[in-house]
Amino acid sequence: xRIDRLVAPFARTSPEHIAVDGPGESLTYAQLDQLANxxxxxxxxxxxxxxxxxxxxxxxxxxxxxxxxxASRAGAVYVxxxxxxxxxxMKVIAADxxxxxxxxxxxxxxxxxxxxxxxxxxxxxxxxxxxxxxxxAGVIIHPWADIAAASPAPAVxxxxxxxxxxxxxxxxxxxxxxxxxxxxxxxxxxxxxWAAQTxxxxxxxxxxxxxxxxxxxxxxxxxxxxSRGATLIVVDESTVLSGRRMxxxxxxxxxxxxxxxxxxxxxMLDGGGLEERGAPSLRVVFFAGEVFPMRHLRRxxxxxxxxxxxxxxxxTETNVCLAHALPEIPAxxxxxxxxxxxxxxxxxxxxxxxxxxxxxxEIGELLVDGPTVMLGYWNGGQPLPARHPYPTGDFVARRxxxxxxxxxxxxxxxxxxxxxxxxxxxxxxxxxxxGIREAVxxxxxxxxxxxxxxxxxxxxxxAIKRHCSARLPPYxxxxxxxxxxxxxxxxxxxxxxxAVQTSxxxxxxxxxxPSAEVPGERNP
Amino acid sequence: MNEVLIRxxxxxxxxxxxxxxxxxxxxxxxxxxxxxxxDSFTTLNLAAFLDESFRAALDPTEINPHNFRxxxxxxxxxxxxxxxxxxxx
Numbered sequence: 110x111r112i113d114r115l116v117a118p119f120a121r122t123s124p125e126h127i128a129v130d131g132p133g134e135s136l137t138y139a140q141l142d143q144l145a146n147x148x149x150x151x152x153x154x155x156x157x158x159x160x161x162x163x164x165x166x167x168x169x170x171x172x173x174x175x176x177x178x179x180a181s182r183a184g185a186v187y188v189x190x191x192x193x194x195x196x197x198x199m200k201v202i203a204a205d206x207x208x209x210x211x212x213x214x215x216x217x218x219x220x221x222x223x224x225x226x227x228x229x230x231x232x233x234x235x236x237x238x239x240x241x242x243x244x245x246a247g248v249i250i251h252p253w254a255d256i257a258a259a260s261p262a263p264a265v266x267x268x269x270x271x272x273x274x275x276x277x278x279x280x281x282x283x284x285x286x287x288x289x290x291x292x293x294x295x296x297x298x299x300x301x302x303w304a305a306q307t308x309x310x311x312x313x314x315x316x317x318x319x320x321x322x323x324x325x326x327x328x329x330x331x332x333x334x335x336s337r338g339a340t341l342i343v344v345d346e347s348t349v350l351s352g353r354r355m356x357x358x359x360x361x362x363x364x365x366x367x368x369x370x371x372x373x374x375x376x377m378l379d380g381g382g383l384e385e386r387g388a389p390s391l392r393v394v395f396f397a398g399e400v401f402p403m404r405h406l407r408r409x410x411x412x413x414x415x416x417x418x419x420x421x422x423x424x425t426e427t428n429v430c431l432a433h434a435l436p437e438i439p440a441x442x443x444x445x446x447x448x449x450x451x452x453x454x455x456x457x458x459x460x461x462x463x464x465x466x467x468x469x470x471e472i473g474e475l476l477v478d479g480p481t482v483m484l485g486y487w488n489g490g491q492p493l494p495a496r497h498p499y500p501t502g503d504f505v506a507r508r509x510x511x512x513x514x515x516x517x518x519x520x521x522x523x524x525x526x527x528x529x530x531x532x533x534x535x536x537x538x539x540x541x542x543x544g545i546r547e548a549v550x551x552x553x554x555x556x557x558x559x560x561x562x563x564x565x566x567x568x569x570x571x572a573i574k575r576h577c578s579a580r581l582p583p584y585x586x587x588x589x590x591x592x593x594x595x596x597x598x599x600x601x602x603x604x605x606x607x608a609v610q611t612s613x614x615x616x617x618x619x620x621x622x623p624s625a626e627v628p629g630e631r632n633p
Numbered sequence: 634m635n636e637v638l639i640r641x642x643x644x645x646x647x648x649x650x651x652x653x654x655x656x657x658x659x660x661x662x663x664x665x666x667x668x669x670x671x672d673s674f675t676t677l678n679l680a681a682f683l684d685e686s687f688r689a690a691l692d693p694t695e696i697n698p699h700n701f702r703x704x705x706x707x708x709x710x711x712x713x714x715x716x717x718x719x720x721x722x
Contacts (some may be wrong), residue, residue: 344675350673350677351677351693363707567657569655569657571652571655571663573656575668584672586669589653589656590653
């Protein structure tokens with residue numbers, strides 16, 4: 110099965126059923142199918158060839174989905190580009206994956222033009238109406254009206270191999286630049302199909318889309334939903350971030366299936382009124398991306414007695430590879446819930462530093478093999494194939510009943526509000542500033558903190574933030590920047606990362622006023 | 634509360650919360666978005682602060698990049714909201 114083959118069967122059998130609802134636009138299966146065909150036929154007519162990368166730099170919604178599907182039907186590889194990331198980061202990604210074709214909104218286009226569109230981008234497709242600015246030499250801007258007028262004749266990729274590359278997801282990279290994770294149709298659908306089967310997803314289901322498309326949680330939202338002819342309810346980010354408005358939306362739209370990082374659920378618990386109002390329509394809650402603090406998980410499960418909760422686990426590179434269903438509220442005495450047992454047809458091993466299997470209860474690194482493991486990293490067009498089995502960098506231990514427990518990372522990758530961040534990438538951006546000699550980044554209580562050793566004593570925190578904001582997506586900008594006169598060092602002269610964290614923790618001033626709306630500001 | 638005090642309260646909150654107390658280079662005209670201070674997440678934190686401090690409960694449509702562009706823009710937003718509140722029945 111392939112992503113480009115989804116949707117069309119339901120356009121024939123239930124053409125009037127809503128495929129995507131909101132924000133601002135809603136499409137039936139027949140309309141989504143036609144619009145995807147228009148994109149596909151238009152892309153082909155303008156030189157998109159099988160295997161070409163097509164960037165989609167459009168806020169989450171029906172238009173963006175039609176563009177992703179259209180790219181796939183043209184046989185191309187789609188690349189979701191974060192609308193909130195600065196143009197400088199988009200340039201790095203465009204250069205890495207040789208992006209010639211980008212679907213974009215007029216607003217985001219004006220940002221790109223102001224920052225200078227970069228080679229190899231040469232075709233920009235407007236996803237909505239708007240002024241078509243004069244493009245720089247060598248770049249063609251395609252107005253929305255032309256795409257909307259393209260042929261809706263059925264388009265399908267020439268290849269029917271599930272092992273073709275379907276999309277690239279750029280994640281934070283340990284080398285200091287983002288890296289493109291290569292996911293095949295088989296990889297994506299092994300997870301989507303497993304998830305749809307596990308929860309018996311049906312056309313009557315109304316699935317919430319709250320995760321950004323460049324974030325791997327969205328793979329379920331899109332492709333599991335369309336594999337079953339269900340309805341995707343797209344919720345814009347500002348609604349997600351306001352627990353109360355999100356809960357209003359769940360009630361108003363009768364959302365039945367939810368998949369998010371725990372923070373998004375906690376926003377509805379604290380300040381959103383979930384405990385008073387409940388959410389009777391919800392029947393499935395998937396969560397992933399970070400540890401769900403036990404106290405809040407117990408609260409959420411208590412107010413949603415009808416919903417079945419599942420903890421899903423896996424890095425972008427392996428999609429979801431472990432899953433744990435929670436048949437009942439975990440006991441108060443439980444310190445943590447399992448990340449589960451192998452899912453999606455994957456197999457796992459837990460090994461010590463020499464690569465030897467560990468015994469039950471002993472901590473080792475999680476290795477994963479099976480249909481969800483990525484093809485590799487794109488690496489500027491010189492793909493690095495995935496190692497098999499794939500070493501995740503996660504430390505885990507197995508209980509006698511087979512459940513896997515999580516014990517942290519072996520490297521400097523952290524999660525802030527569910528976003529995966531390689532600290533090296535933040536540090537590399539910081540030290541690109543001529544006034545910064547060294548920098549250490551770390552996560553603390555849901556915040557990203559940077560300790561900076563300036564070479565220029567006049568350097569201000571504001572100047573550092575401005576510098577970061579031009580290079581990094583908002584979630585990777587350190588919220589707390591500390592200027593230090595020196596950095597603690599180990600006997601070998603390397604920066605002592607642990608000592609840096611302790612010294613900063615010791616001098617943290619009174620934290621900002623906690624807000625019910627913001628989970629990162631809260632002590633669980 | 635007068636304009637000067639409102640402006641100072643917002644200024645001090647931003648400096649303490651997102652600039653680690655470092656006021657240097659930070660003017661009341663500084664673009665908060667460009668400064669990497671405001672994103673969709675911190676914007677809601679700031680909106681909650683305006684509500685708590687000045688009883689200026691903004692509607693979702695008022696929480697936008699234009700009103701939140703700088704300390705000065707925020708001050709005007711709060712003043713407009715308070716003026717409206719005092720004239721309505």
